[in-house]
Amino acid sequence: MAGSHTPEQGQARPGRPVEGAPGEPVIVFDHVSRVFDGRDGAVKAVDDVSLTVNRGEVFGVIGFSGAGKSTLIRMINGLEKPTSGTVTVLGEQVSHLSEAKLRPLRTRIGMVFQQFNLMHSRTVAGNVNYALATAGWPSGQRKARVAELLDFVGLSAKAKQYPEQLSGGQKQRVGIARALAAEPEILLADEATSALDPSTTSEVLSVLRRVNEELGVTIVAITHEMEVIRSIADRVAVMDTGRVVESGRVYDLFSNPKHSDEAASFVTTALKDRPNAEEIARIRERTDGRLVMVSLKDAAAVSAVLGSAGAHGVSFEIVHGGMSATKDSSYGVLTVSLTGEPTAVEGFVRELAAAGAVQEVGNR
């Protein structure tokens, strides 16, 4: 029970000591579907999803609007129930728990929202204090806890202000402090930065990263913004019309030019380093060469092969792409146009493929 903790005065302790082993499964979706009765018939918002989130990781779920992300995340804290399949969270089958049994589990799961959901009639400190009161913290311990949480999100100076006096980024940092109040082990972030501009987005993402790294809190972030995934997530699931169409380590998703047909349209649109259909058409207006996308996982090897193009009787032009960074490494995808004798180009593509994954792009 959260209220039985006795915070030591003056010691920054915004998180609960991590109780489980890092890497153990904390959220398991097993063949989960959720069907709604829509106006035009049944809508399968989540369609046979199986995935596991491990303790200590940042797991991103990305997809276009309507892909089923909100429905999925709401099943983690029991706000939504599956039509079939099971959702197990921190060892409890949340999909089958009564409201009464859900309550103690929910104190172990914090949530931040796109629109912050702060109480406008209460101060910043009041908002965080309210969350502690709701979680059953004794009043004598709340003041120190509020202070350490506001210190953690860098808002000690704003304690007495009201939400309307804060910027969007500051409001979301209060939202994070409130979500952390009862020392959750899991934090659910539902489009946490979608209402923010790019500079405040990075401010909020850096707080979320600290929540994960310094407090050991497992984070599930749903978003339609690739930037969020790139910057904080370790693993990602791509959702499309209710289904997980691709999942894995973020670096692999970004650095691999090959995607399932279903994931390709989302990934290509979201990653600016891949030419979309319009850009390919523009590239085609100025070059007749064979277009291939090559992963720069091993950038040195790819450069060496490109440098030897002349010796193969092939000339190349880089028509799209470059390097970018994920949370812990850099990656890149280049699109090159190759011209020369078809057999020479064919041999050259084989060499490129040995240096990095290669995919043909819109070749006729």
Ligand SMILES: Nc1ncnc2c1ncn2[C@@H]1O[C@H](COP(=O)(O)OP(=O)(O)OP(=O)(O)O)[C@@H](O)[C@H]1O
């Ligand atoms: N309560 C509901 N009743 C009927 N249909 C619903 C309900 N909730 C969601 N849906 C439908 O389920 C599908 C998935 O919705 P969901 O909100 O989970 O997607 P999302 O990826 O989170 O999109 P968004 O970012 O727009 O919320 C949509 O077609 C939506 O209209």
